[in-house]
Amino acid sequence: xxxxxxxxxxxxxxxxxxxxxxxxxxxxxxxxxxxxxxxxxxxxxxxxxxxxxxxxxxxxxxxxxxxxxxxxxxxxxxxxxxxxxxxxxxxxxxxxxxxxxxxxxxxxxxxxxxxxxxxxxxxxxxxxxxxxxxxxxxxxxxxxxxxxxxxxxxxxxxxxxxxxxxxxxxxxxxxxxxxxxxxxxxxxxxxxxxxxxxxxxxxxxxxxxxxxxxxxxxxxxxxxxxxxxxxxxxxxxxxxxxxxxxxxxxxxxxxxxxxxxxxxxxxxxxxxxxxxxxxxxxxxxxxxxxxxxxxxxxxxxxxxxxxxxxxxxxxxxxxxxxxxxxxxxxxxxxxxxxxxxxxxxxxxxxxxxxxxxxxxxxxxxxxxxxxxxxxxxxxxxxxxxxxxxxxxxxxxxxxxxxxxxxxxxxxxxxxxxxxxxxx
Numbered sequence: 520x521x522x523x524x525x526x527x528x529x530x531x532x533x534x535x536x537x538x539x540x541x542x543x544x545x546x547x548x549x550x551x552x553x554x555x556x557x558x559x560x561x562x563x564x565x566x567x568x569x570x571x572x573x574x575x576x577x578x579x580x581x582x583x584x585x586x587x588x589x590x591x592x593x594x595x596x597x598x599x600x601x602x603x604x605x606x607x608x609x610x611x612x613x614x615x616x617x618x619x620x621x622x623x624x625x626x627x628x629x630x631x632x633x634x635x636x637x638x639x640x641x642x643x644x645x646x647x648x649x650x651x652x653x654x655x656x657x658x659x660x661x662x663x664x665x666x667x668x669x670x671x672x673x674x675x676x677x678x679x680x681x682x683x684x685x686x687x688x689x690x691x692x693x694x695x696x697x698x699x700x701x702x703x704x705x706x707x708x709x710x711x712x713x714x715x716x717x718x719x720x721x722x723x724x725x726x727x728x729x730x731x732x733x734x735x736x737x738x739x740x741x742x743x744x745x746x747x748x749x750x751x752x753x754x755x756x757x758x759x760x761x762x763x764x765x766x767x768x769x770x771x772x773x774x775x776x777x778x779x780x781x782x783x784x785x786x787x788x789x790x791x792x793x794x795x796x797x798x799x800x801x802x803x804x805x806x807x808x809x810x811x812x813x814x815x816x817x818x819x820x821x822x823x824x825x826x827x828x829x830x831x832x833x834x835x836x837x838x839x840x841x842x843x844x845x846x847x848x849x850x851x852x853x854x855x856x857x858x859x860x861x862x863x864x865x866x867x868x869x870x871x872x873x874x875x876x877x878x879x880x881x882x883x884x885x886x887x888x889x890x891x892x893x894x895x896x897x898x899x900x901x902x903x904x905x906x907x908x909x910x911x912x913x914x915x916x917x918x919x920x921x922x923x924x925x926x927x928x929x930x931x932x933x934x935x936x937x938x939x940x941x942x
Contacts, residue, residue, distance in 0.1 A: 537789060539732050539757035541586065541615055541640050541671045548585070548615060548639075550732060551757035551789035555820050558810045559759070559792040560584040561619065563803060566596040566603065573606035575803060580614040581856055582804035583811045583822055586790070588617040588642060591624070597631040604637040615639035617673070621647040621680075625660035635664045640671040640732075645717040646680040654682075658717065662724045671730040672721065676713045677763055678706060678737045685709055703742070710735040711750050718756055731756055732790065736763035740778040751787045760788035767796040776813050783817055824851045824868040827882055827889075834894040835874035843892070843919045844872040850923060862934035870926065871904075880904070888929050890922050905929060 538552035550557055560579045564572040566589050576587045591597055604616060618638040620627065625648065628635045635641075641661060649657040665672050686709045693705050700708075714733045722728055733756045735746045743762055751758065760779055765771035775793045782788050791813070795806040811822040828844040829835070847870060858865050871886035873879035875894025883889025883904040890913070892901045901913045903925060913921050 537755050537757045538729060539671060539789070540729050546613075554789075556783065556788060556814055557585045557790040558583055558807060558814070559586045559588065559617070559761075559790050560803070560807050560810075561588040561792065561794075562590070563797075564589075566590050567593070567599050569599045569602035570606060572599070573603045573610070573612075576603065576607060576614065576616070577610055577612045578802070578804055579807055580612050582807040584614065584807045586615045586617055586640065588619050591618040591620055591627055591634065591638075592622075594627065594631070597627040597634040600631075600634040601637040617642055620644070620661065624648070625657040628661055628664035632668075635668050635670070638670060640673060641665055642673045642675050643717075644675055644677060644680060645713045646676065646682045650684060654684075655720070658720065659724055662721045662726050665721075665730070666725045669730075671732065672726065673732040673734060673759055674714055674717045674721065675734040675736065675759070676710050676717075678710055678735075678742075679763065681706075681709055682713050685713055707742070707746050707749065710737070710746055711753065714750065715754055715756075718754070728756070732759050733757070734759040734761070736761055738762055738764045740774055743778045744781050747782050747787050748785070757789040758787060759790045759792070761792040761794055763794055765794045765796075768798050771795045772809050775809065776816075779813055780817060783814070783819065821866040823855050823866055824870055826851065827869065827871040827873075827886060829874045829878060829882075831874055834877065835892075837874075837892070837895070839918070840872055840874035840892045843890070843922065846919060847872060847923065847926065850926075858930070858934075861936075862930055863936075865930055865934045868930070868934075884908075887933075888926060890918075892918070 539550040541548040541550060562572055562575045564575050566572050572589060579587050589603065591600060600618065607614065616638050617640040619642045621644055624643065628641065643658070643661050645658065648654055648661065662672070689705050689709050689712070693699050714735050718731050718733055721731060733750065735750055737743050737746060747758065747760065760782055762775050762778055765775045772795065775795070779788065779791055791810055793806040793810045795809060797803060797805065814820040815822055815825065826844060826848045828840065831841065855866070869886040871882045871889030873882050873889065873891045876891065876897055879891025880902065883891050884907045887906060889904045890901050893899050899914060901918050902909050903911050903913060903922065
């Protein structure tokens with residue numbers, strides 16, 4: 520019996536039944552269903568600085584973010600949103616903007632209709648829309664704006680700002696049980712209940728189901744997996760995944776990859792964000808790079824040609840293969856904004872840069888194009904394999920430059936449009 524394809528099973532089990540739509544101008548961005556898992560990100564600029572915010576949105580979009588969230592927290596920020604959109608349009612950046620609202624979103628969306636119109640989606644946190652009698656009224660004003668302007672909403676629950684009245688009520692119910700749940704289980708239930716109850720209330724207020732996306736963000740890997748597995752069982756709303764406050768550097772990267780990969784492999788998750796704390800001097804776009812690498816590693820999407828390289832060992836005392844790998848990887852990533860339209864399909868190309876004779880030829884044959892560099896004590900020769908066949912052997916001091924030229928020629932030959940196709 521053949522081994523089943525894991526991603527196909529996951530897709531068939533879960534994602535096909537969930538679908539949402541984000542309307543941007545005359546274009547509809549489909550989320551869930553048969554659509555690819557979408558990458559989101561968020562700016563860390565002051566939205567009042569419309570030009571600075573637009574520039575960062577552009578950087579995130581070019582890096583691969585398919586929706587970008589911006590903070591809308593003050594009247595001045597709300598007034599700036601249409602200008603951010605205008606600047607993006609001038610730069611030719613066609614990416615939906617998501618407004619992040621907390622506490623005063625009902626007022627901002629009501630008082631600044633140009634802001635409400637310029638956004639494609641509103642992020643609403645049920646824990647921050649008001650307490651007591653104000654909760655449903657202020658939540659309703661935000662849903663009313665979404666319905667009026669035909670906008671999607673993400674009802675985003677966060678355990679750092681959970682509805683305390685709901686949590687207290689569930690705690691009381693739990694205390695009355697003959698066998699009370701663990702405190703963490705009650706917290707999970709509060710997150711899920713808040714999201715689902717809010718979504719159903721939004722539908723009663725006139726919101727279309729296909730314009731509702733849910734999220735229940737926590738900061739622990741196992742907590743996120745547990746919450747989303749249960750959330751996915753209970754209803755078919757499209758789901759946004761992400762650890763909240765994932766952390767910085769290696770910690771944030773590994774935690775996000777661990778949590779998101781488990782859920783995505785199970786078919787849970789329709790949009791994702793890696794909430795990475797930038798290291799000093801690090802570009803905001805790093806979170807987008809990591810999100811795309813997660814999806815590409817799982818085989819769910821392709822964004823950039825992949826470069827396979829050995830880790831190095833005692834056989835590879837030279838740093839040549841490390842330097843060449845870095846050069847090729849940097850070169851491919853730098854070219855992709857142009858190549859995506861110029862060379863359709865190039866993002867699926869596989870390149871191998873190997874360091875010795877043990878696995879070098881084999882890995883190079885498995886790649887579309889690969890090079891096996893000489894290890895310690897090996898003859899100073901580097902065979903190049905193209906589509907599984909040995910093509911040429913490079914020698915001398917210019918191996919790196921010559922291999923890069925071979926890669927460029929291969930891309931042009933395989934993925935370039937002919938004159939007839941271009942016409």
